[in-house]
Structures are given as C-alpha cells and as structure tokens.
Amino acid sequence: MEERVRAGRSPISGNTDLVHVESLAGKERVRMPSASPEDIGRISPTQWTLIDQNQLEPILRARAVEAGADVRFSTRVDAIEEYEEDEKDGAGVLVHVTDLSTGESSQIHAQYVIAADGSRSPLREMLGIGAHGRGTITNLVSFFFEADLTEALRGRRIIAAYVNNPEVRGTIIPIDNDRRWVINVSFFPEQGQRAEDFTEERCTALVRAAVGVPDLPLKIESVDMPAWDISARVADTFATRRVFVAGDAAHVMPPTGQVRARPEGRRKARRRAEAVVEAFSVLVLTGTGLVAGVLFAVAVSVMPALVAMSPERYVSTHILLGRRYDRIMPFIVTGSTAVDVGLAIRASDGPRVLFAAAALCMAGVAVVSQTRNVPINRTVKRTRPEDLGPGWRDPRPAWRGWHLVRTCLAIAGCALTAAAVVLS
Ligand SMILES: Cc1cc2nc3c(=O)[nH]c(=O)nc-3n(C[C@H](O)[C@H](O)[C@H](O)COP(=O)(O)OP(=O)(O)OC[C@H]3O[C@@H](n4cnc5c(N)ncnc54)[C@H](O)[C@@H]3O)c2cc1C
Known part of the structure; x- marks a missing residue:
C-alpha cells in the first residue's frame, strides 16, 4: 500500500513548516521542529507523507476489496448481539443492519466484529463500554476557501499555520499549495456561540483576520460543513468477548498529544501549592497576630497594674502570670518566624521583602524575650521575701522597657506579614 499512497500523495506532501503565528502575514511566534527520517524510523517501518483523506x-477500500472484503456503504448497524453457542455457527456475533437506500433490514453472523464507527461510536454505547478522558477540548467549524496567499506566506511551505489573535483562533491548512485552503476555526458554545452563526460574511472576516490582510480577495467555498470537536477520550476497554473497539471509537487524542495534559497537570500542582501557601499564610497571620495581641494587652493592661503593686504583691503576681505564658509563647514566636522565612523564599519580589522584614521583627521578639525579659522573669522567680528589703532592685522599669520594644516588634511583624499576604 505504501507505494499506492505515495503515488496518490497530495500536492502539499513536500511541505515542511508547522508554524504558530499571530496571523499568516504577521508575526511568526514559533516554528515547530520537523521530525527527521531517523526519528520516524524509530517508531514506524515506513516514512510519513501527506495525503488527502x-x-x-x-x-484503502480497493485494498480491502482485493483482500476479499464486502464493502457496504449506506448500511447502518442497529444492534449487535454476542452469543455463546449456535447450532450452525458455534459462538459468534449477530449484527442487525439496515440498508439505508432500500430500508431493508438484515442480519449478519460473524465470529468476531471490529467496531470502528468513529469517535461518537454508537456501537461502543450498544456494548455498554464507557469512555474516560478529558472529553471535548475545543469545538470547531471548518470551511474551504480560495485565495492567493503567496505574499502572506513569504516563501513558507506550510503543513499548517496555527493562528491565534483576538479575532480568530484556528488553523490554516493548504489543499493544493496554490489557491485552495481549509481553515478550522474554534468556537465557544459556553459563550453562546453556535456553528450556525458562521455565515459566509463572518467566514470571510475570519479568513481575513487569520491571514492578516483586511482586504484580502477570497471566495468561501461552502459554509455548511458540520461542526466537530477535538477531544481526548479513551474507551474503558478495547474488547468484549467477540467485539473489538478500534480507531477513533477506541481512542481520540488531539494532534498536540499530551501537550494539553501537561498544563492541566501543572495547573493542578499549582492549585495545590497555592492551597498550601494559603494555609501557611493563615497560620502565620494567626501566630503573629496572637503574639502582637498578647504583648499589646500585657503592655496596656497588665504592666500598669504590676507597676502599681507593692513589691511583695508584684513578685507573687509576676510569678503566677508567667507560668503558662513562658511555655507557649516561644513556640508561637519561633513558628511564626519560620513560616515568614518560608513564605519569603517562595514569594515574588515585593512580598518577599515584606515577609523577610516580618521574619526579622519576629526574630527580634524572640531575641529580646530570651535575652532580656526571660532572664528578669527568672530572677523574679528566685526572689525571696528577705530580698525585698531596701536593697532590692525593682526589675519592673527594665522589664517594661524591653516589653515595649518586643511589643513594637511584634506589631510590626504582624502588620508586615499581613501586607505581604495581601500583596502575594
Ligand atoms: C477535521 C479533521 C481533520 C483530521 N485530520 C487528520 C490528519 O490530518 N491526520 C490523521 O491521521 N487524522 C486526522 N483526523 C482524524 C481522522 O480522521 C480519524 O482519526 C480517522 O478518520 C478515524 O477513523 P475511524 O475509522 O476510526 O473512524 P471514522 O473515520 O470516523 O469512521 C467511522 C465510520 O463509521 C460510520 N458509522 C458510525 N455509526 C455507524 C453505524 N451505527 N453503523 C454503520 N456505520 C457507522 C461512520 O459513518 C463513519 O463512516 C482528522 C479528523 C478531523 C475531524
């Protein structure tokens, strides 16, 4: 068959260029590398060629007839039954068909059936075989047109030009490398667009937008071709006991293969990463907010009360106050600092500086607490009643001063974190 296919190959079979363009006459964005004969030799015993369907x-039909096939056009399969044992034929398949030209129904007994009835595959449905995959990716209409595109092509011999601009998304494909072309144009039913809206006038405007020549002389050949879709779908199984699902009925995949699947995978991964970042943002806002709030409450309410107390009462109150606080706060402060650092590492430039500054402030809270307030707390805990005589050095002014420093740092840390989260 290879020789016959090559003999009947299309006039465009010598074309080499697959290009992504803003318009055919406009900017060329990407030129796809063509596969070398060695590349193809690795996956196929023959080389590729372009031939009109x-x-x-x-x-294909002539070869099938040569090999003994009985090719019947206008014949519809209405039902299909697999049977285990039949007196005459043993196990097999009974296919109910209708000759659409006469309306006559008949039955065909077969040992096996290959269901190659296209991507919508009514036979697959009759067999109860489901399909999985992304489904429809894009809806398209195609129409042929005649035009001289020599200037817009600028010497390129295109296999296809993928056009993407605000007015049209589609593919221009040559038919005869001279005047006949086909264009596949995407449309979006979810935006209320319909295949019926592709009137001759609209098709003319779309071709001109795709070629990038507003007054291009052209003739639209026909505008009543059925809409079709590019989809990714694979049958759940390729066979029952005696029926094999083949061709588009078994598997359809866009020409771009997995290229579309990868961005989808990346989108999912990005959504997951964003969810993690959001969770950490909530965590760090809670942490810094808690630290700033507690320190602020101590500064404006507890501290004035402690200052007003007699030394004896102050010492016993201070010891009581610090019991739980000293155990919990270091975790919250260190945890918030660490999360701020982590978010700074993955954030973009502006928020990164803010997260880093917030981390520095929270680290400052930890340093002031551990080197100033906590040692004073320890001294207060060790204080005995006899120490409270005239020689007693009241720690309250120093504790209060350092507490105000760490409160300011905590408030700054919380505000910077909030700003960074908002700007992220
Ligand atoms: C616009 C377009 C451009 C394409 N370009 C290319 C390309 O350049 N290269 C490429 O390799 N592929 C291309 N394809 C894909 C290619 O056409 C399909 O992969 C191929 O035709 C699938 O062959 P098939 O025999 O599985 O199904 P089909 O070609 O769809 O044939 C299925 C047949 O089954 C018939 N049928 C359906 N139901 C019944 C029933 N109940 N009883 C009897 N008969 C029934 C249908 O009428 C049809 O004739 C293109 C597809 C489209 C739509």
Whole structure:
C-alpha cells in the first residue's frame, strides 16, 4: 500500500513548516521542529507523507476489496448481539443492519466484529463500554476557501499555520499549495456561540483576520460543513468477548498529544501549592497576630497594674502570670518566624521583602524575650521575701522597657506579614 499512497500523495506532501503565528502575514511566534527520517524510523517501518483523506480512502477500500472484503456503504448497524453457542455457527456475533437506500433490514453472523464507527461510536454505547478522558477540548467549524496567499506566506511551505489573535483562533491548512485552503476555526458554545452563526460574511472576516490582510480577495467555498470537536477520550476497554473497539471509537487524542495534559497537570500542582501557601499564610497571620495581641494587652493592661503593686504583691503576681505564658509563647514566636522565612523564599519580589522584614521583627521578639525579659522573669522567680528589703532592685522599669520594644516588634511583624499576604 505504501507505494499506492505515495503515488496518490497530495500536492502539499513536500511541505515542511508547522508554524504558530499571530496571523499568516504577521508575526511568526514559533516554528515547530520537523521530525527527521531517523526519528520516524524509530517508531514506524515506513516514512510519513501527506495525503488527502479523499485520496487515501479509495486506496484503502480497493485494498480491502482485493483482500476479499464486502464493502457496504449506506448500511447502518442497529444492534449487535454476542452469543455463546449456535447450532450452525458455534459462538459468534449477530449484527442487525439496515440498508439505508432500500430500508431493508438484515442480519449478519460473524465470529468476531471490529467496531470502528468513529469517535461518537454508537456501537461502543450498544456494548455498554464507557469512555474516560478529558472529553471535548475545543469545538470547531471548518470551511474551504480560495485565495492567493503567496505574499502572506513569504516563501513558507506550510503543513499548517496555527493562528491565534483576538479575532480568530484556528488553523490554516493548504489543499493544493496554490489557491485552495481549509481553515478550522474554534468556537465557544459556553459563550453562546453556535456553528450556525458562521455565515459566509463572518467566514470571510475570519479568513481575513487569520491571514492578516483586511482586504484580502477570497471566495468561501461552502459554509455548511458540520461542526466537530477535538477531544481526548479513551474507551474503558478495547474488547468484549467477540467485539473489538478500534480507531477513533477506541481512542481520540488531539494532534498536540499530551501537550494539553501537561498544563492541566501543572495547573493542578499549582492549585495545590497555592492551597498550601494559603494555609501557611493563615497560620502565620494567626501566630503573629496572637503574639502582637498578647504583648499589646500585657503592655496596656497588665504592666500598669504590676507597676502599681507593692513589691511583695508584684513578685507573687509576676510569678503566677508567667507560668503558662513562658511555655507557649516561644513556640508561637519561633513558628511564626519560620513560616515568614518560608513564605519569603517562595514569594515574588515585593512580598518577599515584606515577609523577610516580618521574619526579622519576629526574630527580634524572640531575641529580646530570651535575652532580656526571660532572664528578669527568672530572677523574679528566685526572689525571696528577705530580698525585698531596701536593697532590692525593682526589675519592673527594665522589664517594661524591653516589653515595649518586643511589643513594637511584634506589631510590626504582624502588620508586615499581613501586607505581604495581601500583596502575594
Ligand atoms: C477535521 C479533521 C481533520 C483530521 N485530520 C487528520 C490528519 O490530518 N491526520 C490523521 O491521521 N487524522 C486526522 N483526523 C482524524 C481522522 O480522521 C480519524 O482519526 C480517522 O478518520 C478515524 O477513523 P475511524 O475509522 O476510526 O473512524 P471514522 O473515520 O470516523 O469512521 C467511522 C465510520 O463509521 C460510520 N458509522 C458510525 N455509526 C455507524 C453505524 N451505527 N453503523 C454503520 N456505520 C457507522 C461512520 O459513518 C463513519 O463512516 C482528522 C479528523 C478531523 C475531524
């Protein structure tokens, strides 16, 4: 068959260029690398060629007839039944068909059936075989047009030009490398667009937008071709006992292969990463807010009360106050600092500086607490009643001063974290 296919190959079979463009006459964004004969040799015993489907199918049909096939057009499969044992034929498949030209129904007994009835595959449905995958990726209409694109092509011999601009998203494909072309244009039913809206006038405007020549002389050949879709779908199984699902009925995949799947995978991974960052943002806001709030409450309410107390009462109250506080706060302060650092590492430039500054402030809270207030707390805990005589050095002014320093740092840390989260 290879020789027959090559003999019937299309006039565009020598074309080499697959390009992504803003418009055919405009900017070329990407030129896809073409596969070398060695690359193809690794996956196929033959080399590739381009051939029009209208030319290929008669070659396939002739070969099938040569090999003994009975090819019946206008014949619809209405039902299909697998049976285990039949007196005459043993196990097999009974296929109910209708000749659509006469309306006559008949049955065909077969040992096996290959269901190759296209991507919508009614046979697959009759067999109860489901399909999985992303489903429809894009809806398209195609139409042929005649135009001289020599200037817009600038010497390129395109296999296809993928056009993407605000007015049109589609693919221009040559038919005869001269005047006949086909364009596949995407449309979006979810935005209320319909295949029926592609009137001759609209198709003319779309071709001109795709070619990038507003007054391009052209002729639209027909605008009544059925809409179709690019989808990714794979049958849940390729066979029952005696029926095999094949071709598009078994598997459809966009020409871009997994290229579309990867961004989807990346989108999922990014969504997951964003969810983690959001969780940590909530955590660090809670942490810094808690530290700033507690220190502020101590500064404006507890500290004035302690200052007003007699030395004896102050010492016993201070010891009581610090019991739980001293155990919990270091964890919250250190944890918030660590999360601020982590968020600074992954954030973009502006928020990164804010998260880093917040981390510094929270680290400052930890340093002031551990080197100033905590040693004073320890001294207060060790204080005996006899120490409270005239020689007693009241720690309250120093504790209060350092407490105000760490309160300011904590409030700054909380505000900077909040700003960084908002700007992220
Ligand atoms: C616009 C377009 C461009 C494409 N370009 C390319 C390309 O350049 N290269 C490439 O390799 N592929 C291309 N493809 C994909 C290619 O056409 C398909 O992969 C291929 O035709 C699948 O062959 P198939 O025999 O599995 O199904 P089909 O070609 O869809 O044939 C299925 C047949 O089953 C018939 N049928 C359905 N139901 C019944 C029933 N109940 N009883 C009897 N018969 C039934 C249908 O009428 C149809 O004739 C393109 C597809 C489209 C839509």
